Amino acid sequence: MSHAGASLSGRLPIRPQIPILQAMRASDLLCSRPEGLYCPPGDFFIDPVRPVARALITHGHSDHARAGHGAVLATRETLDIMALRYGEGFAGMMQAATFGETIMVNGVAVRFHPAGHVLGSAQIAVERNGLRIVASGDYKRQPDSTCQAFEPIACDVFITEATFGLPVFRHPPAHEEIARLLKSVAQFPERTHLVGAYALGKAQRVMRLLRDAGHDRPIRIHGALAKLSDYYVSQGIDLGALQPATVDDADRADFAGSIVIGPPAAFSDRWARRFADPLSCFASGWMRIRQRARQGGVELPLIISDHADWDELTATIRQTGAAEIWVTHGREEALVRWCELEGISARPLHLVGYEDEGD
Amino acid sequence: MERFAELLDRLVLTPSRNGKLRLLIDYFRNVEDPDRGLALAAIAGDLTIAAVKPAMLRALVAERVDPLLFGYSYDYVGDLAETVSLIWPASPNTKADRPLSLAEVVERLQKASRSDAPKIIAGLLDQGSIPARFAITKLVTGGLRIGVSARLAKQALADLGSMAISEIEELWHGLNQPYTELFAWLEGRAPKPQSRAKALFRPVMLANPIGDGDLEKLDPAEYAAEWKWDGIRVQAVCEGDLRRLYSRTGDDVSGAFPDLADAMDFEGALDGELLVGSPSATGTFSDLQQRLNRKSVSDAMLKRYPAFMRCYDLLQAGGEDLRALPFLERRARLANFVDTLNPSRFDLSPLVAFDDWHQLEAKRSGPPHPIIEGVMLKRWDSPYLPGRPKGPWFKWKRDPHTIDAVLIYAQRGHGKRSSFYSDYTFGVWSGPEGAEELVPVGKAYFGFTDEELRQIDKYVRDNTVERFGPVRSVRADRDSGLVLEIAFDGLARSTRHKSGVAMRFPRISRLRWDKPAAEADRLETLKALLDE
Numbered sequence: 001m002s003h004a005g006a007s008l009s010g011r012l013p014i015r016p017q018i019p020i021l022q023a024m025r026a027s028d029l030l031c032s033r034p035e036g037l038y039c040p041p042g043d044f045f046i047d048p049v050r051p052v053a054r055a056l057i058t059h060g061h062s063d064h065a066r067a068g069h070g071a072v073l074a075t076r077e078t079l080d081i082m083a084l085r086y087g088e089g090f091a092g093m094m095q096a097a098t099f100g101e102t103i104m105v106n107g108v109a110v111r112f113h114p115a116g117h118v119l120g121s122a123q124i125a126v127e128r129n130g131l132r133i134v135a136s137g138d139y140k141r142q143p144d145s146t147c148q149a150f151e152p153i154a155c156d157v158f159i160t161e162a163t164f165g166l167p168v169f170r171h172p173p174a175h176e177e178i179a180r181l182l183k184s185v186a187q188f189p190e191r192t193h194l195v196g197a198y199a200l201g202k203a204q205r206v207m208r209l210l211r212d213a214g215h216d217r218p219i220r221i222h223g224a225l226a227k228l229s230d231y232y233v234s235q236g237i238d239l240g241a242l243q244p245a246t247v248d249d250a251d252r253a254d255f256a257g258s259i260v261i262g263p264p265a266a267f268s269d270r271w272a273r274r275f276a277d278p279l280s281c282f283a284s285g286w287m288r289i290r291q292r293a294r295q296g297g298v299e300l301p302l303i304i305s306d307h308a309d310w311d312e313l314t315a316t317i318r319q320t321g322a323a324e325i326w327v328t329h330g331r332e333e334a335l336v337r338w339c340e341l342e343g344i345s346a347r348p349l350h351l352v353g354y355e356d357e358g359d
Numbered sequence: 360m361e362r363f364a365e366l367l368d369r370l371v372l373t374p375s376r377n378g379k380l381r382l383l384i385d386y387f388r389n390v391e392d393p394d395r396g397l398a399l400a401a402i403a404g405d406l407t408i409a410a411v412k413p414a415m416l417r418a419l420v421a422e423r424v425d426p427l428l429f430g431y432s433y434d435y436v437g438d439l440a441e442t443v444s445l446i447w448p449a450s451p452n453t454k455a456d457r458p459l460s461l462a463e464v465v466e467r468l469q470k471a472s473r474s475d476a477p478k479i480i481a482g483l484l485d486q487g488s489i490p491a492r493f494a495i496t497k498l499v500t501g502g503l504r505i506g507v508s509a510r511l512a513k514q515a516l517a518d519l520g521s522m523a524i525s526e527i528e529e530l531w532h533g534l535n536q537p538y539t540e541l542f543a544w545l546e547g548r549a550p551k552p553q554s555r556a557k558a559l560f561r562p563v564m565l566a567n568p569i570g571d572g573d574l575e576k577l578d579p580a581e582y583a584a585e586w587k588w589d590g591i592r593v594q595a596v597c598e599g600d601l602r603r604l605y606s607r608t609g610d611d612v613s614g615a616f617p618d619l620a621d622a623m624d625f626e627g628a629l630d631g632e633l634l635v636g637s638p639s640a641t642g643t644f645s646d647l648q649q650r651l652n653r654k655s656v657s658d659a660m661l662k663r664y665p666a667f668m669r670c671y672d673l674l675q676a677g678g679e680d681l682r683a684l685p686f687l688e689r690r691a692r693l694a695n696f697v698d699t700l701n702p703s704r705f706d707l708s709p710l711v712a713f714d715d716w717h718q719l720e721a722k723r724s725g726p727p728h729p730i731i732e733g734v735m736l737k738r739w740d741s742p743y744l745p746g747r748p749k750g751p752w753f754k755w756k757r758d759p760h761t762i763d764a765v766l767i768y769a770q771r772g773h774g775k776r777s778s779f780y781s782d783y784t785f786g787v788w789s790g791p792e793g794a795e796e797l798v799p800v801g802k803a804y805f806g807f808t809d810e811e812l813r814q815i816d817k818y819v820r821d822n823t824v825e826r827f828g829p830v831r832s833v834r835a836d837r838d839s840g841l842v843l844e845i846a847f848d849g850l851a852r853s854t855r856h857k858s859g860v861a862m863r864f865p866r867i868s869r870l871r872w873d874k875p876a877a878e879a880d881r882l883e884t885l886k887a888l889l890d891e
Contacts, residue, residue: 167432167445170445187382271778272778273778290438298372299372299373299374300369331431333431334432
């Protein structure tokens, strides 16, 4: 598994322009439907939000990967994650896609490339008659040793997310945020540091980052994280000693000075009462905005995101060399505006059903 | 600059006092001079640097960022300083090879003139990281708003040097930024800084509350009684041409009370209560509030709500320090001293005559003025000691008012209480019979036991009507609702609250699970207290 993030500088070699005799329009190859992004010639959807006959799934987050499709094409890891979440029979048929391998779906060439978002996450390149569209799903460019790094793909149309599509979103290097967490643990050794992190991806990344920073004490985890963390470990990602954050009253003090990771919602819940004087932390790109931290009662915001920040979004758009950009879920208008200023044609793709908050 | 910026960020989000103290102490311990001293000055609100209007920051950003992109961002973030710090484009040619220090930033800002301030600020923003840029914008737009008082910063210094805060307070106004001598002393590397400054603050003597059974142990003949005025405890110090009016924590508040400061023409140090009105017609607490927390005071305000000082004690007369003398003697000197002062701005706090505690209790429950919040007991032989020594002085407050109100909203707490709904907004009934509705009259977050907190929390979760982020509205109507007995020390008129009243120190005194919501008090009952 490659751990180095692809360089953000420099464009990809320019693709030879193919004379478009067949004159295929991009909107004929992919278009938005209420169910999600649809490919009419291939008769498939990408990340549909409702059950469909044939779905291509970029990654395992529940707003992108839903149960109940007829057939699903996704990476092996994404299929495994869906099975963990929804049970083995989450779709009628499953097919695993390997990165870089071309799969023909009703005459449309489909290829999966790493997206650097979470384990198994992929961009999906769809190509027909010399026209290539890349649907990037969710992606990031910061290094992440729990998943394969994003690979920029030259294309005609690049579909980008815009979760953090405002120029105020600039994520600091994740290891600096982890250093702040560890500093706080040293500074407040009698308190329990509760780190809110989404169960798939973010939680395991935080664990790995802690290990990389030399933290070797057991990490206590909320039950909702156990299955997915075990899966990451089974895929060769060493997360160190993980212990369930369950206790009886007798060893409440045992949590003093330890780091507990759980889904953010659990911290405002009664579950959190078992800990000694908890100090609430939240690992999310949203923590860049102080008011978000304040509203959530977060004492130590950790700006750690699995989505591209503004600089990564704009650098990636340039790198793909795409002549046209479609912007999905998030703050489309700012990114569309940026493209306009750069002379790149861009439009928002109004897809519904993707959660804005999932970071 | 990075460490200062990080400190600011952590202080803002750390709710507990002890947590803030630890962050401050660690910062002062680990950061070198002169940065830590400048940080101290900034936190204590004493740092003077070029101030700019937010409009100037906007103009600087407009030169660098597309206005539409800035607009989207500002709308989202909601805070100008924060938006500017995040959106400011990294400048490739001024990449600093070393990070900015706070000292460097302050030096450049202090040198800036009105005309070159924009250029200097832009240069600093180019050079700083995102956190540093945020701290810079906060510094230049004035007001860090980090929830740390000068007092808390002084407490951190006291803890750092393991000494009493009164020692810091006494020194404070004689010290110069960046406080290098002070830190050297706190770290045991140098002797206590010698004060060369005049009109210094003298640490205030405070009283302990009378507890159960305390009075039986005290001999009434050994104590003087005095009304406890609910104004602002101040200390007026004049030495040579220097006049200073201090708050009880040693903050210089002369600027907010120029009328009183102008009347301070004596040599000495007086302890007393700042009140509004005149010695012959003392104003209420609502009147006093008109003069609180104002940076500048209009002439109309000065005329309508003049400030005066009701004197409790004389600490210094001319060159003589009286603090070691017994109260009896100081009191006699004080009476003579006050006689020489402007009678519209200074008067003597009257003693309350009494023979035994019962007699005093009767007077305490029926004070002659609404701004009196009880009585003070002072031993006739007590010297004036800094802090809160046990024994010589007591405060005996009048019993709080209570009212039965209904819980309307509950908000999640912080820190230890982050999983509990622990901050309660309560209301009383208002409106015509048959169409009563609850108007919020206050908010309380203490006064209950941990067990009661658990019970209210469960009640809130079981009776939630709506959620707004960390706040839940709770079912509260004529037929159902949780009645809270609220105790409070006083009531003031308020134009800010829909109910028209604001409580002082509201706290929950009892949970009235037994009482039907419809039987909670009405707003009229509360308002009747206003006219006392």
